[in-house]
Amino acid sequence: MPELNGLDLGAMQALVQTIQADPNAAQPFNEWTARVRWHSGFKAQALVRNHTFLIDEPADLVGKDEAPNAAEYLLGAYGACLTTGFILNATKRGVRLRNLEVTLDGRIDNILTFLGLSDQGHPGYREIAATAYVDAETDDETLGEIWRETVASSPVGNSLTRSVTIREKLVRV
């Protein structure tokens, strides 16, 4: 079975052909869900499909530091999204990767607003720096193109840079 970068090329091609023949087949991939349940203190557990993961705050923010916090998961999610996209785009071009590592540095605009101690700015990330370190069997120009495609087409990146409509509600039980 032909393989590149750990991806089954036959399965990838079949997926592309299926979606090309019937774009509605991609509909399920437009929708994602998560359920997050509070445990105790700042600790919570997320359930996504058949997976769970913990969320907590560092001890110096009064958490138990048993897991990353939500804002850190966002950085991790963006890094993972860039990794996934890079592998997809490299594999589409037939480029073999030996190593890939992405670092993320996020700068919160003003954390005091989260703590209710300021009304200046906002408590979200003001800036995120993403750096990809790549070792691949191709030229610099191709790598640059793969990276630009990856950043431009990242679902998490687009969620961060475009405004997402959030429909929220509260239910008392």
Added chain:
Amino acid sequence: MSEAADLPLFPVTMVGSWPRSPALLRALKRRQAGEIPQAEFETAADAAVLEVLRVQEEAGVDVVTDGEQRRDNFYSFLAEKLEGLRLMTLAGLLEYAEDKAFFDRTLRSLDAPSFSIKSPTVVDRLRLRSPLAADGATFLRRHTDKPIKVALPGPYLLARATWVAGVSNSAYPTREALAADLVTILRDEVARLVAAGVAFVQLDEPVLTDVVFRPPVAVRSFMCAPLAAPETDPEGELSWAVELVNAVVQDAGVRTGLHLCRGNWTRNEAVLLSGSYAPLLGALEAMAVDQWVLEFATPRAGDLEVFRGHAGREIGLGVVNPRTAEVETAATIVARVREALRHFDPSRVWLNPDCGFGTFAERPVADAEVAAAKLRAMVAAAAALRSEGSQVTRSGAR
């Protein structure tokens, strides 16, 4: 060592390494990738060693090295020489890191990914596959009449850097258990070097500065001990280092030296360690080596005044900075030596760079032309000092 007895005053030597040529670097990468056999790499390295030897002889260096041309860096090369020691990437070791956040911060300070940095790690009981440095010394011996110096990674550095909790425990329950084998391996190698006609064996123990200066995590050099947690007992560490070094050099039958430095992996002096020798003096004096090979060209090494009343050994005085493009003048070097002569007898003062010119094959801190000019400057300074003859006195030495 009759040749060593013939040395002039103020012998000039190197600390060890020399920048690799592009051809040698290519051969090194191809050998590491398994694309060329070891013999083909050795042929390229032989040519490189002869070139480094030529540069030293032409400059007038008194005690020569092979420029560590066969090594990927000053201690990782042991992974080729010892069964049970494997070169692992930091990516592969991350799960075992005692302090993962420190690990990440240090990588960020280097702007490097975890897969690009490799560390020799003990994965099984150590067994000698081939001599650590004696074969290279034998090659050099065949091509020069000059006395030869060889540097070996010290036992404390190796015990601290290669033992990783979670990876090494099954072979050695503790790093102390590992150290016992390391001492035996190094002692045996010193004996082989003596048999090969080596005049001077230097042990490199750069992590001792890390122990005493306890730098903030963000600037801590991890090149030598990437996964070790910060020390909680610096005095205990120093005592242990003394014990290990003495076990290696005891009755060595050759001039021995101990080299310390504060990091030599970047030209950015701001991120290298800083501090005088004062907190290390006790350990240095307790080590049964003939020579202390120390940095003094960089102001980060503090003042020679620390050695007032503590000058009972030879000093390999660092008089040129391997990381700067400017070549020190002979006059500057002579002035530095005069400072040393306030404390050290002239017969005990050697001239050398602060550290290697190419400690890490892929990250040399100097280019060969500048390095050669620095060798010539040291030789000119030594000649000037010798010509002063009787004017050189031990004005401040005890």
